[in-house]
Amino acid sequence: MIALTTDLKRLGAVKAPPGFADRVLAQVGMADSYAPFETVLGTVYVAWNRLGVSAAARSKSAREFEDWFRKDVGRQVMPAEAPPDLAGKIKDELNGKRRMRFDLRGLTTFEQAVLRKTRQIPRGEVRPYGWVAREIGRPAAVRAVGTALANNPIPYFIPCHRVVRTDGEIGNYGGGGPEAKRAILTLEGVRLKRLQDMARGGFRYQGVRTTKIFCYPTCYTGRHALEKNIVWLHDEASARAAGFRPCKVCRPAAVA
Amino acid sequence: MQGVDGLFERMVHEHKDRVFAASLAMTGNRHDAEDVAQDTFIRAYRALATYSPERIRDLKERAWLHRITVNVVRNRVRGVKPRLVELNGSESDHSPGPEAKAMEHMQIDELATRVADLPIRYREAVVLRHVRDLSYAEVADALGQPVGTVKANVHRGLKLLRGDDHDRVDD
Numbered sequence: 001m002i003a004l005t006t007d008l009k010r011l012g013a014v015k016a017p018p019g020f021a022d023r024v025l026a027q028v029g030m031a032d033s034y035a036p037f038e039t040v041l042g043t044v045y046v047a048w049n050r051l052g053v054s055a056a057a058r059s060k061s062a063r064e065f066e067d068w069f070r071k072d073v074g075r076q077v078m079p080a081e082a083p084p085d086l087a088g089k090i091k092d093e094l095n096g097k098r099r100m101r102f103d104l105r106g107l108t109t110f111e112q113a114v115l116r117k118t119r120q121i122p123r124g125e126v127r128p129y130g131w132v133a134r135e136i137g138r139p140a141a142v143r144a145v146g147t148a149l150a151n152n153p154i155p156y157f158i159p160c161h162r163v164v165r166t167d168g169e170i171g172n173y174g175g176g177g178p179e180a181k182r183a184i185l186t187l188e189g190v191r192l193k194r195l196q197d198m199a200r201g202g203f204r205y206q207g208v209r210t211t212k213i214f215c216y217p218t219c220y221t222g223r224h225a226l227e228k229n230i231v232w233l234h235d236e237a238s239a240r241a242a243g244f245r246p247c248k249v250c251r252p253a254a255v256a
Numbered sequence: 257m258q259g260v261d262g263l264f265e266r267m268v269h270e271h272k273d274r275v276f277a278a279s280l281a282m283t284g285n286r287h288d289a290e291d292v293a294q295d296t297f298i299r300a301y302r303a304l305a306t307y308s309p310e311r312i313r314d315l316k317e318r319a320w321l322h323r324i325t326v327n328v329v330r331n332r333v334r335g336v337k338p339r340l341v342e343l344n345g346s347e348s349d350h351s352p353g354p355e356a357k358a359m360e361h362m363q364i365d366e367l368a369t370r371v372a373d374l375p376i377r378y379r380e381a382v383v384l385r386h387v388r389d390l391s392y393a394e395v396a397d398a399l400g401q402p403v404g405t406v407k408a409n410v411h412r413g414l415k416l417l418r419g420d421d422h423d424r425v426d427d
Contacts, residue, residue: 004414004417004418005386005414007363007367008281008367008371008382008386008387009386009387009389010364010367011277011280011281011364011367011368011371011387012274012277012278012281012386012387012388012389013273013277014273014276014277014280014364015273015276015277016272016273016275016276016293017276017286017290020272020276020290020293020294021268021269021272023294024268024272024293024294024297024298025265025268027294027297027298028264028297028298028301030261030264030265
């Protein structure tokens with residue numbers, strides 16, 4: 001019976017189960033969990049923690065996603081069963097309903113401002129890079145907006161694909177290149193051909209003759225106007241000269 | 257916050273085995289032990305966020321974490337009943353590993369179950385003194401009890417574990 005205290009010591013040498021530390025860190029929001037989800041865009045790996053969704057990518061494998069996450073976000077990440085409401089939220093987000101919370105820690109305040117603003121662009125619409133820059137009060141930082149969007153850790157859900165160039169080119173896309181950007185926008189109902197035709201002719205806005213309001217071409221307020229009442233406009237000055245005022249919803253120019 | 261997060265991450269990696277071993281001895285099964293150990297660290301994290309830099313600097317981490325574990329177990333005892341092993345049929349889900357390892361595993365778990373059956377005041381004392389190998393002074397500190405009380409409780413606990421408790425326990 002002298003062995004009892006020795007046995008107790010052996011009990012004291014028990015190791016914590018594998019993955020225990022990661023689970024603890026995930027519980028306090030210092031490590032993230034992830035799972036693959038089947039969506040209209042194919043398999044999307046989504047990572048989350050207690051603050052919200054922290055990253056998304058269409059990786060080819062779990063391994064590829066983990067490597068990317070550790071390098072890009074800089075935290076640990078481990079596979080886990082998704083919270084019961086997450087699949088529904090992902091589906092809703094891709095259908096244009098905004099229900100998700102995000103964890104944007106680790107990004108600069110400028111990057112966060114760009115992503116928050118981008119999130120306000122409705123499904124089926126697009127805005128130029130310059131619009132995002134102006135809306136967040138940094139009108140000269142157009143290129144920086146492009147960089148911030150290229151580094152968007154949560155593509156598809158923070159819709160950086162809805163920010164496009166004004167010259168009719170679609171612009172780059174971190175979520176899978178210009179082809180993927182084109183495909184997603186088409187899926188969302190954006191008429192890319194029409195946008196391109198306008199851009200090639202140097203037209204940036206459209207005005208509706210009956211309301212005397214001019215908008216970005218995809219703004220939903222102009223969607224029900226008859227085609228015969230729509231005029232294509234080059235810039236703000238000529239629009240105002242023709243008697244149009246800027247739309248208060250899509251804000252193609254600072255509303256005077 | 258960066259400072260606290262870094263400190264906490266190191267603490268988890270450094271103390272996870274100790275906290276888990278203490279939790280296993282206190283609860284008697286690995287499932288509850290993981291719950292208790294996780295709760296311990298989550299409480300520690302929340303507490304750290306409210307501590308001043310001086311308090312964090314002077315923290316005796318091991319004693320502090322053990323005190324939290326003890327409190328987590330005490331609160332659980334008040335709240336939930338420990339899960340009982342079903343007697344009619346369905347065996348526990350021991351996945352059979354390599355033979356020798358499984359034997360060792362079972363012996364340790366069997367001992368943990370016996371320790372966990374001790375009344376809580378003996379159990380806390382025995383676990384900290386003999387499983388976690390703290391000194392009597394450290395145990396007294398972690399439990400907030402006088403050293404004499406701890407010594408008596410450890411003695412009584414070991415006696416119960418050895419099984420010679422049928423004679424007079426109360427002397």
